[in-house]
Amino acid sequence: MRDTESDRPQRPKKAGGGLLMGRVLGVPIYVAPSWFLVAALITWFFGNQLDRVLPELGNGRYLVSLFFAVAFYGSVLVHELAHTVAALRFGLPVRRIQLQFFGGVSEIEKESQTPGREFTLAFVGPLLSLLLAGVFWAGLLAVEAGTVPGVLLAGLAISNLIVAVFNLLPGLPLDGGRMLRALVWKISGDPMTGTVAAAWTGRALALVVLIGLPLATHAGGFTDRDSYTGADSLTDALLAAILAAIIWTGAGNSLRVARLRQRLPALQARRLTRRAVPVSPETPLSEALRRANDAGARALVVVDASGDPVSLVREAGIAEVPEHRRPWVQVSTLAEDLTDGMRVPAELSGEPLLEHLRATPVTEYLVVEETGEIYGVLSTADVERAFVEAMAKDRRPPGGPAAD
Numbered sequence: 001m002r003d004t005e006s007d008r009p010q011r012p013k014k015a016g017g018g019l020l021m022g023r024v025l026g027v028p029i030y031v032a033p034s035w036f037l038v039a040a041l042i043t044w045f046f047g048n049q050l051d052r053v054l055p056e057l058g059n060g061r062y063l064v065s066l067f068f069a070v071a072f073y074g075s076v077l078v079h080e081l082a083h084t085v086a087a088l089r090f091g092l093p094v095r096r097i098q099l100q101f102f103g104g105v106s107e108i109e110k111e112s113q114t115p116g117r118e119f120t121l122a123f124v125g126p127l128l129s130l131l132l133a134g135v136f137w138a139g140l141l142a143v144e145a146g147t148v149p150g151v152l153l154a155g156l157a158i159s160n161l162i163v164a165v166f167n168l169l170p171g172l173p174l175d176g177g178r179m180l181r182a183l184v185w186k187i188s189g190d191p192m193t194g195t196v197a198a199a200w201t202g203r204a205l206a207l208v209v210l211i212g213l214p215l216a217t218h219a220g221g222f223t224d225r226d227s228y229t230g231a232d233s234l235t236d237a238l239l240a241a242i243l244a245a246i247i248w249t250g251a252g253n254s255l256r257v258a259r260l261r262q263r264l265p266a267l268q269a270r271r272l273t274r275r276a277v278p279v280s281p282e283t284p285l286s287e288a289l290r291r292a293n294d295a296g297a298r299a300l301v302v303v304d305a306s307g308d309p310v311s312l313v314r315e316a317g318i319a320e321v322p323e324h325r326r327p328w329v330q331v332s333t334l335a336e337d338l339t340d341g342m343r344v345p346a347e348l349s350g351e352p353l354l355e356h357l358r359a360t361p362v363t364e365y366l367v368v369e370e371t372g373e374i375y376g377v378l379s380t381a382d383v384e385r386a387f388v389e390a391m392a393k394d395r396r397p398p399g400g401p402a403a404d
Helices: 033-053 055-089 115-141 148-167 175-188 191-219 230-266 285-295 315-320 323-328 350-359 380-394
Strands: 002-004 019-024 027-031 094-100 103-108 276-279 299-303 309-313 335-337 343-345 364-368 374-379
Touching: 027 055, 033 055, 033 094, 033 148, 055 094, 055 103, 055 115, 055 148, 115 148, 115 175, 175 191, 191 230, 230 350, 230 380, 276 285, 276 374, 285 299, 285 323, 299 374, 309 315, 309 364, 343 350, 350 380, 374 380
Parallel strands: 002 103, 027 094, 276 299, 343 364
Antiparallel strands: 019 027, 094 103, 299 309, 309 335, 364 374
């Protein structure tokens, strides 16, 4: 029900997040462990409701309730697939879909390029949920009321309607928040302004949910006041607190990611590159390090007889060689052969730089000029360090000094 964007400039980890259920359009679909808890809760509570409507089912009501839980999350999956299809249509890569505690998440790795695409990407999810609610409601008209199919169709129609309405609420990280962000972005011309407005609206919405949901449930006629117990009140308050925490945290994360995106241009390959010295493959490590020290360089590039780079000496490999053995170790034994993905244009910066590094996860890259001339070596550790510094700037206390 929410879309997330990832900007961490680290080597990709194994895709995870739970049980892999399959792939759609090449996008893996995971079920988080928390889903099984929710499925059990839905089975229990919906089963108890069925006992009032269809008492003749006996314990079989829990089997029907389990089917409802699975069908409901199938609807959530359709909601997320709508986001995924739209993202892929706009050329935005989707890392995975995850079904979890409260709904699902489509992990979209890049930001929409225009507010119109952002609005469309957010709106298609609730739209599909509304269409599903209509389909289930139409099915309900075709079956007999008070039967198992009737109860299931009614429950799915109502639940999909709730999913659509809830996600249309105008606050990040909900779809309605992304739609609000797109509108403010369109009016102001600044995506960051839209993010700030939608994030703070999301935080206000979290407070409304925390306070208003229990009050509305108790006073709005959703429950039988005569049978409303202290346990029911505690359950409503706990549910409201969980929802409010999810919305508040999601709004804060959206704001943090947007601020980090503003700092991404500072991640420039040219600025982060270490100076390197070229050495031949048979050069002893001690001699190569001496040349690097004399030149004020921090990296070694192995070149062939024509002076063309062929491999990079790994920093980790150097550290593993004791100093007394370095005169007898050739640099070629510590080098990694260059591939096309290990060549980084010196002018790359921001998201294009991070995308290039994600595509070829290694520890060092050769940075080259447009002419193909060697500029230096870029270390993944240096990029990660620069990213952490950007995060530290974003988390500094209000009014605190900005570290440049």
